[in-house]
Amino acid sequence: MAHLKNPVTQNDHSTGNPQSGRILVEYGDYQCSHCGIAFPLIRKLLRQYGDDLLFVFRNFPLQESHPAAVIAALAAEAAALQGKFWEMHDILYENQAELSADNILGFAATLHLDMSRFSQDWRSQQLLDRVERDLEGGLRSGVNGTPTFFLNGERYNDYDETYQSLAMLMEA
Template identity: 35%
Template sequence: MTERSEYTKFYLGLAILAVVIFFVFILFGYAIVERNKPKSEADSGKKINTDTGPDPLITVVPEQYQNYDTTQLTISANDPKRGPTDAAVTMVIFSDFQCEFCKDARDTMYQLEKNFAGKLQIVWKDFPIPRVHPEGEPAAIAARCAQQQGKFWEYHDNLLENQTLLGNDLYTKIAQTLALDMDSFSSCVNNKTTQGLVQKTFIEGVALDISGTPFFFINKTRVSGAQSYSNLAGIVQQEIDKAALEIPAP
């Protein structure tokens, strides 16, 4: 009985050892597989692109357009403008030609311009987001090419009136309707001569935490999204009243 008991213990020990070795090999193999498995975006530390950041379809803005203060809104000589430069209120609109709500914002903007004549200046800044509106940037480039011939606002209106038709054929047709120099316009569009201007204001908007269009700055007041005429008019009037109370420096 004693000899049989010793044999039983011996074989039981071998069985336990075999099981332990088996599990060690399994764990070792799993570690190798996990080490060689490709990492997900979250594991690798990559950030998922959102509409609030620079769009990957927009290339890096040329160096000559990077020299501006991104901590506050700036208005450059290249930004299209309407109204008196000494107006009490400046309304800056970041907009996208393919944005449905931006067409409504245009109508409201013109109504404000009419009702606050002489007191309101309007400034346009491009903020196309190709991930959402693939024709936003090409349309903006074409409009800036029209700006070179003094026809930005006319071109701007035609684009917004024909949002469902945005494309090269429409860009050419509008230019012809406005009697632009077609050789100059076509060269500008084909070479994307004004792309840097469009990209500059897009990156400026991102730096100002703008995440969508339309977006307004009424003097220093930030207003996001489509707004009723009464809401915007109320803010404009407040800014006019505020300016009237300011005491001019001696």
């Protein structure tokens, strides 16, 4: 079984209860249709088990298949620098069929981000390095597609694009 090579740290984007005994890590791609299916399922899981779950999102943009995946990941990272990672994460998934540079700038404006700062950060090498670190960590952990989930450091292979398959994690 594959194991998460990069442990979860305070530098990860996480939501839920940091004191929980359950840590669910997703390696995801904002343009991946399978990740788009998982998105509302994860939200439901967090609503139902939020006090008993920490959810971590890591970037795994499959640029060859999804040409806007990297710019979307960079947009989420740029929004994070202004305290709005999860808001941008959500808007990207809610609009994944319309991921273009112009639309992403519009999403940033909708979130009332400092647009000058966002534009500069969005194109920064620092954020590209962060996205690449996520990607490399995923590759070292055996990730070869998206979404890929790890529960408490162990790869979860039973996700079948249903809520029940994710909720089974909470019962284990």
